């Protein structure tokens with residue numbers, strides 16, 4: 001996405017989301033008659049080969065994120081799936097896609113990711129994760145002779161965008177497109193994020209059809225200068241879904257959904 005279009009998209013997002021949108025409908029319509037900008041000149045085409053997608057592997061080898069029901073670190077799941085998504089995007093024409101693997105401690109790694117994306121002038125930052133549950137929901141079982149934790153209560157993928165991102169509208173559009181493609185693959189989204197049981201993990205559901213949530217404070221979504229989406233591809237603390245996430249069928253379905261969404265996004269530019 002070109003810089004000027006980025007600015008325009010940001011302006012449109014800020015206009016749509018300004019308090020103006022909350023005033024009485026008649027008044028807003030009258031105000032819009034004056035304030036509405038002229039239609040944008042036809043935007044340059046999205047050139048797939050030049051569209052810079054950064055596929056971020058969530059967490060690091062040292063700070064590996066969640067632990068699965070079978071005691072495998074989330075980082076490994078993220079690395080496998082993000083690598084597959086990157087390969088799929090490249091093979092479908094998004095030649096400028098790159099995989100971002102970050103080392104070090106958890107919090108410092110977040111800023112390294114943001115710097116890498118911003119310095120590389122990314123058009124889209126896609127962070128790949130796998131989900132767990134708050135500690136209070138964990139139950140115990142024995143796996144491979146070791147006391148282990150699981151929760152089979154929730155499953156599914158989810159998508160997150162930040163209202164603080166300068167391209168919130170584009171981020172939301174992309175997240176919706178990915179969500180719709182995942183739905184078309186027969187996958188369901190994780191509905192628990194609106195529930196009180198999630199405590200401080202509770203989020204506002206922005207799209208109840210395809211599972212896009214709002215997560216304003218997340219560093220990688222709010223500090224990136226490009227559009228940014230975080231994908232929780234599925235729950236690895238759920239014993240059945242962990243096995244699904246290990247299957248090539250599920251991994252291919254997710255990678256295919258992301259690639260299809262990106263093609264759709266580019267075709268519409």
Ligand SMILES: [Zn+2]
Pocket residue numbers: 058059065066074129130
């Ligand atoms: Zn994670």
